[in-house]
């Protein structure tokens with residue numbers, strides 16, 4: 001569970017997202033509250049329900065970006081679902097409860113990975129032991145010689161027994177030597193024969209279960225895979241591969257899936273976060289949606305019990321949703337928050353508006369994030385041996401153009417930067433493979449020059465940028 005303080009969370013988000021302080025603070029508090037609740041006594045814990053959040057802001061201002069970054073920070077089961085997908089007819093039978101099943105799947109993976117990390121050293125040791133056995137098959141005891149047993153007149157004299165001990169010693173020494181070499185990777189290229197599990201590629205069951213069978217809350221492949229004997233195949237592999245294969249096998253052996261399931265259920269129920277993106281697409285009452293779409297109000301009514309707290313059946317057992325945190329986001333251009341059914345509105349007590357982005361923000365978005373667009377383009381061109389130098393004045397000019405185009409046409413926020421940068425660098429990008437070793441310096445005038453054609457023609461600029 002995340003033990004980051006709200007300040008630390010905001011600081012971490014600041015590294016990638018410019019501005020939107022209000023939204024960052026709200027999600028940071030919500031995340032920290034999960035940890036606080038965990039410190040309470042059981043009775044009070046039961047009472048404290050999460051304060052769900054709606055992020056409201058026009059397109060391209062960082063709503064989804066906040067969710068993505070938050071997912072990495074929150075050491076908790078986290079999924080992002082597009083609310084709109086529940087209205088699409090293509091997803092027949094994909095009921096709203098499937099989001100909780102997916103969340104549980106994430107929880108299982110999270111806990112399993114943690115356990116694997118803990119058990120890895122032991123699995124590695126076990127695997128190495130098995131590889132050693134393959135390299136130096138244990139000698140069958142006594143080659144017809146009798147073992148000396150003191151006090152047993154029928155056993156041989158001391159001679160062979162000493163030999164045997166010598167043999168044992170020699171064996172132990174060789175084994176130790178091999179073990180050392182194995183650990184140092186000196187035996188990696190040798191080949192050994194190994195029984196490996198045969199998973200048989202894509203089976204019929206896989207084809208089946210991809211077609212929405214997860215709704216049944218079970219995995220047919222697993223079910224059928226468990227029936228009948230496990231198939232194995234004898235294969236020659238290098239020692240390096242054998243170590244990896246056997247480590248995985250040992251790991252699977254060591255992990256107690258019941259414990260994983262129990263832990264995961266607990267984590268999902270208490271720390272789980274569902275990010276409901278595009279929630280405005282299901283706002284609206286009574287409407288039938290468009291054409292064959294499922295009615296939006298219907299979807300809201302389906303989501304309501306999940307947000308409100310109910311029990312969802314998953315293939316890992318029932319999951320209670322009472323304490324799962326929901327963060328919703330939407331542009332709310334057409335529909336308003338008040339267009340959602342009142343019950344659902346009530347379940348999202350915290351509302352935050354994200355600011356529209358302007359010139360200064362665009363400039364910061366280009367300059368500040370660790371992997372900003374500029375950094376990305378520079379790195380991409382570097383692979384061709386081309387150096388790109390974009391001056392400060394050029395960045396300001398790009399930001400200015402970005403704001404201008406957003407004002408003139410549709411405001412698509414920071415996404416506009418993508419189209420502008422692509423347009424700006426198109427020629428360089430196209431020729432880069434022939435320009436090894438060259439440096440392109442771009443200043444403000446150069447930006448204007450390169451974008452002039454498109455900027456001049458208002459229609460064209462709306463079309464291209």
Ligand SMILES: Nc1ncnc2c1ncn2[C@@H]1O[C@H](COP(=O)(O)OP(=O)(O)OP(=O)(O)O)[C@@H](O)[C@H]1O
Nearest residue numbers: 016017018059060061062063064065331365414415
């Ligand atoms: N405040 C910001 N700081 C840094 N980058 C941003 C910011 N806002 C948006 N971006 C960038 O713009 C792009 C689109 O942002 P994002 O996906 O978060 O939009 P959104 O708010 O979810 O929009 P939509 O309503 O269309 O889903 C992303 O590549 C993101 O990196």
Ligand SMILES: [Mg+2]
Nearest residue numbers: 063064065277
């Ligand atoms: Mg989005």
